Amino acid sequence: MHNAFTPQTSGDLNYLKSLNRSTILSTVRRSPGLSRADIALRTGLTKATVGSVVQALVERGWLREGELHARGGGRPGRALYLDGERHYMLGAEVGVKGLRLVACNLLGVVLASIHQEEPPTDPATTAKRLAALLVQLRQAPDIAERRCLGLGVAVPGPVSPRAPILSLAPNLGWVDIDFLALLREQPDLPDGVWLLDNEANAAAFGEFYFFEGVPPESIAYISAGSGIGCGVVSGEHFPLVPRGHQGLVGEIGHTVIQPGGALCHCGNHGCAETLVSGWALREALHVDIDASLSNAVLARAEDGEVQAVMKRAGEALGLLMLNLHHTLNPSMLILGGSLMKLGESLTGPALAYFATHQNDLLRQSQTVPVKVIGDSTYVAARGAAAQVMARAAIEI
Amino acid sequence: MHNAFTPQTSGDLNYLKSLNRSTILSTVRRSPGLSRADIALRTGLTKATVGSVVQALVERGWLREGELHARGGGRPGRALYLDGERHYMLGAEVGVKGLRLVACNLLGVVLASIHQEEPPTDPATTAKRLAALLVQLRQAPDIAERRCLGLGVAVPGPVSPRAPILSLAPNLGWVDIDFLALLREQPDLPDGVWLLDNEANAAAFGEFYFFEGVPPESIAYISAGSGIGCGVVSGEHFPLVPRGHQGLVGEIGHTVIQPGGALCHCGNHGCAETLVSGWALREALHVDIDASLSNAVLARAEDGEVQAVMKRAGEALGLLMLNLHHTLNPSMLILGGSLMKLGESLTGPALAYFATHQNDLLRQSQTVPVKVIGDSTYVAARGAAAQVMARAAIEI
DNA sequence: GATGGTTAGTAAATGCTGTTAACTAAGTGT
């Protein structure tokens, strides 16, 4: 499998070991500073098991020991943290508007990044371009002496759940591309785990995996850019990204929310993307394809027509959020993608619509927190890197 | 956890054993008649492991040996089947219109059933009524001498993912009911696994778990009755039912598909349930709450107004199916619930809409098969029983 | 009908896993 995880269904002792190792790593990731004893308590493993696994992980540069705990009575435990010094993961996004690359450490800290705002042409040329940038990125000062765990690539379209193949990228005109194979033909790329995933899935994974603060139970990441996609993640120790039969989970841009509405490029009428998406807004606001959408909108912020279009788009986004809630019911919603640069003019109506249309089912419980990511340039690339780490942790 | 499965995240040797046992059982369930050698090949376990696990399962009455295989050359293997003779599971549905109960064996065959079309009143009285019926059911001739694995109960509303508690049943007026606790106060009920789940989730689980023929990778079961719900299941050996943060996964009846449309009882406008659901159709067709909706519709089948209403409802259902596909992307759709008794007049427009609105993303691959269940009286109850079996298989 | 070839299934030895129970280490409080 090319996914970050496919929870195994039958196993030998090796699998058991790797399961426990992964669990311990994720416990530290989600709660940095725990001691061995804390981990044993939380995971249900014995002190002895935790001790031996931790020792191995420290030796291999995945964990590091920190300060002593100071809670009265008894010998103090020693804090454990992910080791940010000895490994790194590469993540890249092939976006409609350009390439973005990051190298980050086990803590999700971006050590180096490159972005090149030039649209991809054909797959082979793009692979060559990306490979050259990867080589360049790996020469960054703090990276050269670290071990590379692998490479994750995010692409703007559904990826088959059965093989790491991009089925369709409407905005690039690519169909059934084995992008990793094209990359593998390029020289000087690292070994390790290689993964391919949809952009929204990768972004969702990264935001969940490297979440700062109390980790949510599950999240849905709505990626609003040229199109609208969505990735879902849940799972404490083994974050799972549902992909569905054809990798179409979260293709909410093509859910119909206005029957008989405008014609969508997918062939149907009234898709969400006809109301809220980069191309729909450009069309409605007569903004040229090469011009900056956000600049154009912000410049004409006082324009009544612009406000009406943005309100309509924002409310469509709010409606999508509600529908998503009644279908996937994540414990947190994250809004990202280039459209978030439009700021309040879009998120204002969206959040207002979402807040005022909570129905009885939702009102019953706490409101779902919504997090808006203003600049999501490297979110998908970092997410792809996170998937590499998750996978490598199993394969250690 | 009260769910059928919560894949464990860390484990001892015991867990490993139970994992492999469950895998072997599910391999036989999905492909009856395999030999030990076949199972070893498929699961990756060794012949020795399979042999010892199978022996234990045969002794405990979960598997039985069948005929010898006859494929030329070499010693023939012995076919293995689930043993339908020594165990049974109880499943019950507390429905808006009445109670349904089944007892079924490991093959999903219904050994005995009761349904009582009288709406539930308050929770305590209903628990008492259900308990009496369960006692009656267990006295059926073929059941008395079997071992009971437990009891599953399906309810018409979301169940909290954290505890077996019915959060809200709008059509019963119940809020936060610990129905299993009420049941436990009743005398003469069996021990074993006790589970509570949403009706659509239970139904989906059962249709997936006891699927006849080549098992699909994942399914979505749309339950169209008084309201519209949906359950999703995927996972080869450990079928998982996503529940979400508040147990609202699949509450597609309250996705908005007609902004500014009719007022729904949930407080919003334009929910799917305002177009296609028992109460919406009754209202549109002026059918009394106590009268049979299907009889009324079938009697006035030639009526132009009836046809228009049914067409509108069917197309809304088709649209829901499409949206579901772009959000959860199951490999098979199953339509069930009491509304399916309306037959072609509803499913005709729904399937037509679904077929003619496949967009580029879907057209690319094979069309998703849709299965319609005409009589789904016991589907949810049997599904609840299936969940009991799945859970018991882990705990053996 | 005996022989060799092939596949199914079992048995005993082996190596690896987590657990248990006893230990040492390192603090606090009296």
Added chain:
DNA sequence: ACACTTAGTTAACAGCATTTACTAACCATC
């Protein structure tokens, strides 16, 4: 100095799947 508490390690132990060698059962061929 001593008892007490908690953290972490160690070595003996029990349980699991694997390996390897074996037996069982059927077929084809001579």
